[in-house]
Amino acid sequence: xxxxxxxxxxxxxxxxxxxxxxxxxxxxxxxxxxxxxxxxxxxxxxxxxxxxxxxxxxxxxxxxxxxxxxxxxxxxxxxxxxxxxxxxxxxxxxxxxxxxxxxxxxxxxxxxxxxxxxxxxxxxxxxxxxxxxxxxxxxxxxxxxxxxxxxxxxxxxxxxxxxxxxxxxxxxxxxxxxxxxxxxxxxxxxxxxxxxxxxxxxxxxxxxxxxxxxxxxxxxxxxxxxxxxxxxxxxxxxxxxxxxxxxxxxxxxxxxxxxxxxxxxxxxxxxxxxxxxxxxxxxx
Ligand SMILES: NC(=O)c1ccc[n+]([C@@H]2O[C@H](COP(=O)([O-])OP(=O)(O)OC[C@H]3O[C@@H](n4cnc5c(N)ncnc54)[C@H](OP(=O)(O)O)[C@@H]3O)[C@@H](O)[C@H]2O)c1
Numbered sequence: 001x002x003x004x005x006x007x008x009x010x011x012x013x014x015x016x017x018x019x020x021x022x023x024x025x026x027x028x029x030x031x032x033x034x035x036x037x038x039x040x041x042x043x044x045x046x047x048x049x050x051x052x053x054x055x056x057x058x059x060x061x062x063x064x065x066x067x068x069x070x071x072x073x074x075x076x077x078x079x080x081x082x083x084x085x086x087x088x089x090x091x092x093x094x095x096x097x098x099x100x101x102x103x104x105x106x107x108x109x110x111x112x113x114x115x116x117x118x119x120x121x122x123x124x125x126x127x128x129x130x131x132x133x134x135x136x137x138x139x140x141x142x143x144x145x146x147x148x149x150x151x152x153x154x155x156x157x158x159x160x161x162x163x164x165x166x167x168x169x170x171x172x173x174x175x176x177x178x179x180x181x182x183x184x185x186x187x188x189x190x191x192x193x194x195x196x197x198x199x200x201x202x203x204x205x206x207x208x209x210x211x212x213x214x215x216x217x218x219x220x221x222x223x224x225x226x227x228x229x230x231x232x233x234x235x236x237x238x239x240x241x242x243x244x245x246x247x248x249x250x251x252x253x254x255x256x257x258x259x260x261x262x263x264x265x266x267x268x269x270x271x272x273x274x275x276x277x278x279x280x281x282x283x284x
Pocket of ligand 1: 008012039053145147
């Protein structure tokens with residue numbers, strides 16, 4: 001029988017490629033979106049789209065009615081969203097999945113979601129979400145990818161590329177298309193149940209190296225500026241902007257915590273990511 005997967009966050013930068021890949025691979029994909037019309041414009045045909053919000057448990061229960069599995073792709077850009085949408089929203093999804101006795105609950109968290117990094121608020125929140133999922137009793141798969149190549153353009157602001165802090169660590173940048181195939185493979189294999197997979201691309205570059213490569217191909221001549229984290233912290237304090245404060249905390253975390261996690265099991269069971277930075281730059 002065809003599996004029907006509910007994707008929550010299907011319009012997102014990483015939710016969309018996953019939804020398209022699941023559809024291509026023959027799954028029935030149902031999408032829960034806050035704005036179904038906008039979701040339809042983004043995703044195109046082939047998806048059943050229902051209105052809902054992760055802050056509304058009733059909408060989750062009815063969206064899951066005829067589903068076998070659920071994939072969570074939520075994000076936040078303020079501390080309030082981190083608590084209300086990512087944390088409370090994920091708990092609502094987990095409760096609904098338990099009550100509907102779903103066959104699989106999958107989620108994207110991040111490679112850095114480990115106990116030693118829980119000093120960072122976003123990691124602490126995702127660490128607790130992972131724990132709730134693991135103890136829920138619903139068969140689960142947790143995807144813990146490192147940085148995505150698709151996030152590089154976010155560092156370009158106007159005619160400058162900005163690097164916040166030293167960002168000294170090498171990162172195995174991964175392409176969203178490779179990750180999407182891995183998620184789809186996980187739904188096709190029983191032996192991927194109750195596992196957490198670290199997902200990393202084939203080559204490692206620092207943030208500066210990756211941004212420099214991107215700019216060379218996509219926006220030659222653009223200048224790259226480095227902004228000290230202390231200056232960003234000061235600006236966030238005097239502007240009182242919650243989004244700014246959230247970005248500063250995130251960049252401090254990236255600056256301090258190097259990439260950790262072993263991708264071997266993910267590569268063996270889900271298929272190794274193959275897209276290199278230059279392949280990705282030339283494909284786009
Ligand atoms: N970028 C990276 O390099 C990277 C690396 C590892 C992990 N991650 C993690 O991957 C996750 C997903 O990232 P992304 O870039 O795909 O995020 P995104 O583009 O911001 O997408 C978030 C999705 O959540 C949906 N959403 C937000 N609030 C909602 C609510 N109240 N109810 C229902 N849906 C809601 C949005 O839907 P609508 O706005 O359409 O309603 C959107 O589809 C994040 O947690 C991120 O931290 C990212």
